[in-house]
Structure formats: structure tokens, C-alpha cells
Amino acid sequence: MxxxxxxxxxxxxxxxxxxxxxxxxxxxxxxxxxxxxxxxxxxxxxxxxxxxxxxxxxxxxxxxxxxxxxxxxxxxxxxxxxxxxxxxxxxxxxxxxxxxxxxxxxxxxxxxxxxxxxxxPECYFTVWSNLVMRGKLTENQKVLVHGGTSGIGISALQILRLFKSDVFTTVGTDSKKKFCKELGVQNIFNYNKEDFFEEIKIREKDGIDIILDFVGGDYISKNLNLLKNDGKLINIGFQNGSKVNLNLMKVMLKRLTITGSTLxxxxxxxxxxxxxxxxxxxxxxxxxxxxxxxxxxxxxxxxxxxxxxxxxxxxxxxxxxxxx
Ligand SMILES: NC(=O)c1ccc[n+]([C@@H]2O[C@H](COP(=O)([O-])OP(=O)(O)OC[C@H]3O[C@@H](n4cnc5c(N)ncnc54)[C@H](OP(=O)(O)O)[C@@H]3O)[C@@H](O)[C@H]2O)c1
Missing domain, CATH: 3.90.180.10 (Medium-chain alcohol dehydrogenases, catalytic domain)
Known part of the structure; x- marks a missing residue:
């Protein structure tokens, strides 16, 4: 063969x-x-x-x-x-x-x-097991998904629609932003032009319930800062690196969960x-x-x-x- x-x-x-x-x-x-x-x-x-x-x-x-x-x-x-x-x-x-x-x-x-x-298979198994089984996603939560037009991102955005989530996503170009808008996402940030961290911090004073991330690097501390009390950061990849210098104080003060998995x-x-x-x-x-x-x-x-x-x-x- x-x-x-x-x-x-x-x-x-x-x-x-x-x-x-x-x-x-x-x-x-x-x-x-x-x-x-x-x-x-x-x-x-x-x-x-x-x-x-x-x-x-x-x-x-x-x-x-x-x-x-x-x-x-x-x-x-x-x-x-x-x-x-x-x-x-x-x-x-x-x-x-x-x-x-x-x-x-x-x-x-x-x-x-x-x-x-x-x-x-690969994207839906990964997203369902992380957002729903591990992240205990429930209806009407605020969820940030990085890389909204990736295979993983598009699967996540569509699963979140079933849960009536208030969705936030990041993408690298305006055409990707347009695509996510057509998928029904309201809060889309082109990270090459907009600072998703500052924008979400201003818009969402109470913070985000769950963040699904595969970027890692400097996103890790931004993610932790954006989570609300008892929020969850789920890392399924570290495209920008997994080794960071991190102040974990927010994890204790906000009772955060940092988790992740590989399928x-x-x-x-x-x-x-x-x-x-x-x-x-x-x-x-x-x-x-x-x-x-x-x-x-x-x-x-x-x-x-x-x-x-x-x-x-x-x-x-x-x-x-x-x-x-
Ligand atoms: N743990 C697991 O079980 C598991 C299983 C499957 C996949 N994964 C991981 O999930 C990730 C996505 O996989 P995939 O197959 O869907 O890959 P993919 O379609 O190639 O997606 C990668 C995406 O990352 C985005 N990206 C790069 N830098 C970014 C940044 N700084 N901020 C936001 N987005 C950024 C790129 O889009 P932009 O142009 O928007 O930057 C690109 O579309 C990979 O890291 C993969 O290893 C993990």
C-alpha cells in the first residue's frame, strides 16, 4: 500500500x-x-x-x-x-x-x-474532552478560545454555541476575524492589531470562566489574569513555549485551576x-x-x-x- x-x-x-x-x-x-x-x-x-x-x-x-x-x-x-x-x-x-x-x-x-x-475525530475528541469533561463547561459561561480559526478553534467555537456561551476568541488576520464573525462569535481580537488582554479586561470586569489555549508563552499569565474566581485555564498546547516566569498569587486568590491534557x-x-x-x-x-x-x-x-x-x-x- x-x-x-x-x-x-x-x-x-x-x-x-x-x-x-x-x-x-x-x-x-x-x-x-x-x-x-x-x-x-x-x-x-x-x-x-x-x-x-x-x-x-x-x-x-x-x-x-x-x-x-x-x-x-x-x-x-x-x-x-x-x-x-x-x-x-x-x-x-x-x-x-x-x-x-x-x-x-x-x-x-x-x-x-x-x-x-x-x-x-481529532479536534472534536480533543475539544469535547477538554472543555466539557475536564473543564465542566455549563451553559451561558464566558469562554475564551485562542486561535479561533484553527481546526481546534473552529470545533471549540461550534461546541460553545451549543452551550450558549459568551465567546471570546483571538486570530491573526482580519479575514480570520471575518470568518469567526460569520460563525456567530461576538468578541474577536486580531492579536496583530488589538490587545486582547486589555480589551477583555475592560469589557469583562468579572472575568472569564474558562480559557482554552494552545499558544502558551506570554499568554499564560494574561490568561490567569483574565479568569474570574474559580476559573479554569486549559492548555492543550504551547506553541509559544511552556517555560515561563509566573506569579502564581492569582491562582490562590482567585481559586483558579490550571489544567490541560493530551489526547x-x-x-x-x-x-x-x-x-x-x-x-x-x-x-x-x-x-x-x-x-x-x-x-x-x-x-x-x-x-x-x-x-x-x-x-x-x-x-x-x-x-x-x-x-x-
Ligand atoms: N493536547 C491535545 O490533545 C491536542 C490535540 C490536538 C491539537 N492540539 C494542539 O492544538 C493546537 C491547534 O491544533 P490544530 O491542528 O487545530 O492546528 P492549526 O489548525 O494549525 O492551528 C494553529 C493556529 O494557531 C494560531 N496561532 C498561532 N499563534 C497564535 C497566537 N499568538 N494567538 C492566537 N492564535 C495563534 C494560528 O492562527 P493565527 O493566524 O490566527 O495566528 C493557527 O491557525 C496545536 O498547538 C496542537 O498541537 C492539542
Whole structure:
């Protein structure tokens, strides 16, 4: 089968398409004939050598796929050969065939294409588990999401709409700002022109309930300052660095929670719990069109280098997808 491979970490040019043996499945797994694979920032970090596959996971890039079931293990009950599915996978997505665990594979919600389905797993599992399960999000809270037009950001903004949250977001350009406005967000700050910290401090005297951040760096102390009493800072990335000099006094005085998580290393049963909640609370909104999958661009597997360059340039709005 065709699969994307790199011999050593480095820039996008290290990626190449090679021929590999089709992987074996165990009795609880399925083999998916991959049609599309979603591209995520963690793939870039893995390619750069800073996010190796956990033990037992495929070293091939790709954490989410959509496609057609090609083979099932002897104990698989919920799927049959020929089903249209999407899955959160333990690596291996950038390939013609990918192994998926039954418990974190799902039938594609009605009205969603295979191309769109590939963009769902990584971001929706991550956002739901952090904002709702970890952050205990409830209705009508004030929530700040940094990077509103990233894959993660767009998923978060749409989930927050279901919770009638008062949403704040940051973006790097005016066109990204316009996009977030069309998504219904009221408070959008272009961080290259506006100081989100000063603006929110003036507008929201009582502060913010929850902040979802993957920027880190100097945002960490600004985030802590913007939170209200008992507020929560949830970090799911540190694009601008994780080492900072911090005055933690506000954590004590405002009873703040600083938390975070990373999805990939969690076990299948935890990921299956997230999927059950998504099926119940989010998938109906994919089916009725209230939540949409926003795709920035689609690249053929042979153009995988271009797809990584597009993500790294940072001009994308929404997800980048690989057509296998
Ligand atoms: N912990 C987990 O389980 C987990 C899982 C998935 C992803 N992640 C993390 O989540 C982040 C987003 O992932 P993704 O796949 O959605 O990536 P993505 O689409 O490439 O998003 C990255 C975004 O960061 C924004 N950004 C950069 N600097 C910023 C700043 N100073 N302020 C606000 N926004 C800024 C960029 O947009 P602008 O042009 O607006 O700057 C860009 O759109 C990554 O850091 C990734 O590693 C974590």
C-alpha cells in the first residue's frame, strides 16, 4: 500500500510516499480503506521529531481517517465490510489502509461526506474532552478560545454555541476575524492589531470562566489574569513555549485551576467514553447542519509536502485534508 514516510525528522521535504505492507489487525480492530486523512498540528510536531508515536502506535503520521471498512476482526460487532466510517486512530492515517479500534470508530453522521468526516475525530475528541469533561463547561459561561480559526478553534467555537456561551476568541488576520464573525462569535481580537488582554479586561470586569489555549508563552499569565474566581485555564498546547516566569498569587486568590491534557496517550476506553458523548450530544448537530466541517484545502497523498507547508504557513482557515 502507499503510505507517507520520513527517514529522519525535519522540514516538510522529508516526507515521501513509499510502498509498505498492509498492516495486520487483531480481533477487536478493523482495517479501513482510507479515503481521506485529516492533517493536524501534532502531525507537524511529530514530523519535526518532537512528538514521537507512543509505544504500540503506528509510526506513520495521521491521527484521523475516513473511509470504507475493508476487513474486520473476529470480535468486531458494530461494523461490517463496506461500511462508511471515520475513526480516531493510533497513527497510520496517511496510508491507503489504516488499523482502527472498534470502540473509537464511528459510522459517519448523516449528511456528512467522507471528505468532511475525516476532519471530525481529532479536534472534536480533543475539544469535547477538554472543555466539557475536564473543564465542566455549563451553559451561558464566558469562554475564551485562542486561535479561533484553527481546526481546534473552529470545533471549540461550534461546541460553545451549543452551550450558549459568551465567546471570546483571538486570530491573526482580519479575514480570520471575518470568518469567526460569520460563525456567530461576538468578541474577536486580531492579536496583530488589538490587545486582547486589555480589551477583555475592560469589557469583562468579572472575568472569564474558562480559557482554552494552545499558544502558551506570554499568554499564560494574561490568561490567569483574565479568569474570574474559580476559573479554569486549559492548555492543550504551547506553541509559544511552556517555560515561563509566573506569579502564581492569582491562582490562590482567585481559586483558579490550571489544567490541560493530551489526547493521544489516553487509552482506548477513555477515548470511547468521549465518542459516546459526542454521538449523543454533538453528532445530531452535524446531521441537522448546525455544526459544519470547515475545510481549507484538500491535497493528494502525493502532494503531502504541500499540505504540511500549508498548515505551517498558518494562513489556513479550518482543516487541511489528505486525499488518499
Ligand atoms: N493536547 C491535545 O490533545 C491536542 C490535540 C490536538 C491539537 N492540539 C494542539 O492544538 C493546537 C491547534 O491544533 P490544530 O491542528 O487545530 O492546528 P492549526 O489548525 O494549525 O492551528 C494553529 C493556529 O494557531 C494560531 N496561532 C498561532 N499563534 C497564535 C497566537 N499568538 N494567538 C492566537 N492564535 C495563534 C494560528 O492562527 P493565527 O493566524 O490566527 O495566528 C493557527 O491557525 C496545536 O498547538 C496542537 O498541537 C492539542
Amino acid at each position: 502507499k503510505a507517507v514516510h520520513f527517514d529522519h525528522p525535519g522540514p516538510p521535504d522529508v516526507l515521501k510516499v513509499i510502498d509498505l505492507k498492509v498492516p495486520e489487525i487483531n480481533k477487536k480492530q478493523l482495517l479501513i480503506n482510507v479515503k481521506y486523512a485529516g492533517i493536524n498540528r501534532p502531525d507537524i510536531v511529530q514530523r519535526q521529531g518532537n512528538y514521537p508515536a507512543p509505544p504500540g502506535h503506528s509510526t506513520i503520521l495521521g491521527l484521523e481517517v475516513s473511509g470504507i471498512v475493508k476487513k474486520i476482526g473476529s470480535e468486531v460487532k458494530k461494523f461490517k465490510v463496506g461500511d462508511r466510517v471515520a475513526a480516531l486512530v493510533n497513527g497510520g492515517g496517511y496510508a491507503e489502509c489504516c488499523v482502527a479500534e472498534e470502540e473509537i470508530t464511528f459510522k459517519i453522521p448523516k449528511n456528512i461526506s467522507l471528505q468532511h468526516a475525516a476532519t471530525i 493521544r496517550v489516553r487509552n482506548t476506553s477513555f477515548k470511547a467514553q468521549i465518542l459516546e458523548q459526542l454521538k449523543k450530544f454533538v453528532f445530531p448537530y452535524f446531521e441537522n447542519g448546525k455544526i459544519k466541517c470547515y475545510i481549507d484545502s484538500v491535497f493528494k497523498i502525493d502532494d503531502v509536502i504541500m499540505s504540511h507547508k500549508r498548515l505551517e504557513d498558518g494562513n489556513h482557515i479550518g482543516k487541511i485534508v489528505l486525499k488518499i
